[in-house]
Amino acid sequence: MNKSIILGVTGSIAAYKAADLTSRLTKNGRSVYVVMTAHAGEFVSPLTFQTLSRNAVTTGIFDEKESWHPGHIALADRADLLLVAPATANVIAKLANGIADDALTSIALATLAPVLIAPAMNGKMWKHPATAENVARLKARGVDFIGPEEGMLACGYEGIGRLWDVAGIVAEAERILNSDREGGAPA
Numbered sequence: 110m111n112k113s114i115i116l117g118v119t120g121s122i123a124a125y126k127a128a129d130l131t132s133r134l135t136k137n138g139r140s141v142y143v144v145m146t147a148h149a150g151e152f153v154s155p156l157t158f159q160t161l162s163r164n165a166v167t168t169g170i171f172d173e174k175e176s177w178h179p180g181h182i183a184l185a186d187r188a189d190l191l192l193v194a195p196a197t198a199n200v201i202a203k204l205a206n207g208i209a210d211d212a213l214t215s216i217a218l219a220t221l222a223p224v225l226i227a228p229a230m231n232g233k234m235w236k237h238p239a240t241a242e243n244v245a246r247l248k249a250r251g252v253d254f255i256g257p258e259e260g261m262l263a264c265g266y267e268g269i270g271r272l273w274d275v276a277g278i279v280a281e282a283e284r285i286l287n288s289d290r291e292g293g294a295p296a
Contacts, residue, residue, distance in 0.1 A: 112286050113140040115184055115220070117193035117213040118158070119200045120148020122263040123229035123272035127194055128153060131161040133279045139286070140164065142184055144213045146200065170212040184212075185219035192282055193217075195229030195272045198240050204252075205243035223285050224252045227278050232268035255281045 114134055118127045127143075134141050143158040144167040155166040167184065193200060193213070200213065204226075209215040217224065226247065234240060235257060244254065256273030272278075 111138060111140055112189035113142065113187045114282065114286075115188045115191045115216060115222075116141055116143045116158075116162075117191065117196070117200070117217070118143060118145045118149040118153070119193065119195055119197045119213070120146055120151060121195040121197050121229040121272070122152060123195040124149050124152040126272055126275055128157050128161055129275045130192075130194055130278060131158055133275065134282065135162055137279070137283065142167070142187065144168075144184065144216060146211055146213055148197070148199075167212045170215055182219055185216045185222075188216070188220045188222035190282060190286055191217060191220050191222050191224045192227070192278070193224070194227035194278055196226045198228075198230050198234045198237070198243075201226065201228065201240065201243050201247070205246040225255060225278075225282060225285060226252060227255050227273050228257045228270075229272035230257070230270050231262060231264050232266060232270040235270045253281070253285065 116131060118124050131141050141162040142164050143162055145155055150168060155168055158166045203214045204217050209218045255278055257269055258271045258273050259269045260271045261267055262270050
């Protein structure tokens, strides 16, 4: 069965790696629907994701105007997995606190699909107590995390905060999709 992945791309320098992620998931036979935050658009063009996924890209909560059914709800209902990669500290905080002020965070609140988050940020941001509390809150709700990993960060520091390897993210997404996990805890 062709399963659908909603791929949330947020405003991290690692957003360019989400293009490879989109390509690999599509080659695996998954229907990938990319939802970009406004900040993600500063790093990568929606056209890149549209071409790789062969689906329209959602960049705003009011993008879908094809029917009476709100687009973000249609995507939330379609999802077999919500994958946020890369996930910034900002989006993790919004998800942990139920803030739905854009398409991605609204979809996260409306979906019953499993959620997988692949963080990418400065190491100090990752280690900050607020981020740690937000991650713990999401994990307690059943949200899965992969990464971050250690290495050279875009800010020039060496440490934790790098987006997990794309092949590893794909493998984890496939594991979740193939686990017969029905629904999940909303973010």
